[in-house]
Amino acid sequence: MNSEKTKKPLSRRSKVLLISLAFIIVLCIIELVWSNSFIEVECFDYKNENIPKSFDGVKIVSVTDYHNHGGSYEDRLIEKIKEQDPDYIFLVGDIIDSQFTKLDVQKSFLEKCADIAPCCLCFGNHELRLDDSQLDEYNKNAENAGVTILDNELIPLTRGDDTIFLAGTTSAGGAQDISTQAETVQKSAPLLWLHHYPENFEDLSNDAENMGFPSALFFSGHAHGGLVRIPFTRIGAVAPGQGILPEYTGGEYFSGESEMLLSRGCGNSGMTLRFFDPFEIVVCTLKTN
Numbered sequence: 001m002n003s004e005k006t007k008k009p010l011s012r013r014s015k016v017l018l019i020s021l022a023f024i025i026v027l028c029i030i031e032l033v034w035s036n037s038f039i040e041v042e043c044f045d046y047k048n049e050n051i052p053k054s055f056d057g058v059k060i061v062s063v064t065d066y067h068n069h070g071g072s073y074e075d076r077l078i079e080k081i082k083e084q085d086p087d088y089i090f091l092v093g094d095i096i097d098s099q100f101t102k103l104d105v106q107k108s109f110l111e112k113c114a115d116i117a118p119c120c121l122c123f124g125n126h127e128l129r130l131d132d133s134q135l136d137e138y139n140k141n142a143e144n145a146g147v148t149i150l151d152n153e154l155i156p157l158t159r160g161d162d163t164i165f166l167a168g169t170t171s172a173g174g175a176q177d178i179s180t181q182a183e184t185v186q187k188s189a190p191l192l193w194l195h196h197y198p199e200n201f202e203d204l205s206n207d208a209e210n211m212g213f214p215s216a217l218f219f220s221g222h223a224h225g226g227l228v229r230i231p232f233t234r235i236g237a238v239a240p241g242q243g244i245l246p247e248y249t250g251g252e253y254f255s256g257e258s259e260m261l262l263s264r265g266c267g268n269s270g271m272t273l274r275f276f277d278p279f280e281i282v283v284c285t286l287k288t289n
């Protein structure tokens with residue numbers, strides 16, 4: 001009796017299926033590496049007749065959700081920011097990661113950013129999770145680097161004879177503080193506003209209008225692009241604060257007279273990974289019509 005089992009050769013159909021599957025797996029791995037290491041630069045022009053002449057052509061780089069990435073990635077990111085030759089760098093929250101808090105990385109990153117251009121920073125949810133001593137060190141590092149922290153504050157930015165105002169809020173409730181501080185300032189130019197959470201965009205744009213500003217330009221992050229995106233669309237799977245199929249994932253959004261430039265961010269929170277959703281920095285050039 002012959003007990004040897006004879007192996008059946010794979011059918012042509014099975015071979016095609018296996019090769020296709022292997023090809024898809026390889027493509028997915030390449031895409032995962034790409035989305036979790038490459039840094040895209042998204043450029044926008046903000047055209048508004050109320051931009052004062054001295055601010056015409058001013059270039060702003062918005063960096064969000066760095067999450068203490070560190071290492072050689074930090075050098076690549078800094079080089080990318082430097083290549084844009086910005087007049088200001090806006091750091092729009094979650095520069096640190098509360099799960100892997102490395103304040104030495106935050107210190108080094110802020111110092112390198114401040115060497116490129118004046119930096120202003122608002123807090124994200126990860127900064128808010130720091131304990132008191134960590135937050136003290138965070139703030140001290142920012143102060144020593146010359147980075148201005150806007151914790152529900154409104155400050156003037158002056159160039160030549162012209163001034164525009166920049167707000168930075170820690171939560172949506174911070175709009176009340178901005179409103180109080182805005183009572184005595186001139187509101188002829190658009191208000192620039194750093195706010196980590198894009199889901200507050202419509203409410204805050206109403207607040208800016210109620211304050212008497214002709215318009216507002218928001219810079220936000222937090223959504224991480226929706227983490228898993230359908231290529232060539234703005235459809236993402238999930239975002240903190242917005243849940244499944246979030247409305248705001250990345251790019252340009254409008255509400256009334258206001259606009260929001262939402263960055264997909266340039267780091268990952270904790271152990272999360274992106275798919276078809278590479279890191280990015282946003283570059284905005286202010287233009288008088």
Ligand SMILES: [Fe+2]
Nearest residue numbers: 094124125222
């Ligand atoms: Fe966040």
